[in-house]
Amino acid sequence: AQSVTQLDSHVSVSEGTPVLLRCNYSSSYSPSLFWYVQHPNKGLQLLLKYTSAATLVKGINGFEAEFKKSETSFHLTKPSAHMSDAAEYFCVVSGGSQGNLIFGKGTKLSVKP
């Protein structure tokens, strides 16, 4: 069965410092992996997705994620945080019941001035 674990429920960084949001997955086959972002009172927006092409995936707004099969990880990074990055981030793996997406519980990112 597929599952996803976001290791931090809340991450706080200062503006201009790097961002690391951690995600581990479990899958019985080669999965597709996604990161979505949700700004306050908004729907979810796709940041990036991995579908077995390059292991380093670049997304929107300067975010990227690296698929590491040996570590079953798909951590999200950004070199320099911006105030507008404050939001909730969801790591997602494909392959739930009937092939649907399985969402992590989310990591809330706070950015201090």
Next chain:
Amino acid sequence: DVKVTQSSRYLVKRTGEKVFLECVQDMDHENMFWYRQDPGLGLRLIYFSYDVKMKEKGDIPEGYSVSREKKERFSLILESASTNQTSMYLCASSLSVRGRLAGGPGETQYFGPGTRLLVL
């Protein structure tokens, strides 16, 4: 750009009322989904549909039903609202070749803005 719209951003209903949440997508997507989002629990799939008049139960279908009479519209129905159905409801859609599993590998889902439902 894909656009997914939901009929209401905020809704207040009383226990026992019948509640309809509407979702419309404008990109001719075959698959549509209803999730609920609760703090600390992430998103949980209620129902999905991969074709008109087709529906499949997700992980938490109890207390809900759905209707898909037209390809672009997917409705979530709370037959008799209860306080434990107070939540944020998110609709999503994805493009899929007819007959493939909904939300299969690599399928990006596009989300609406959500409906925050309060049941008193």
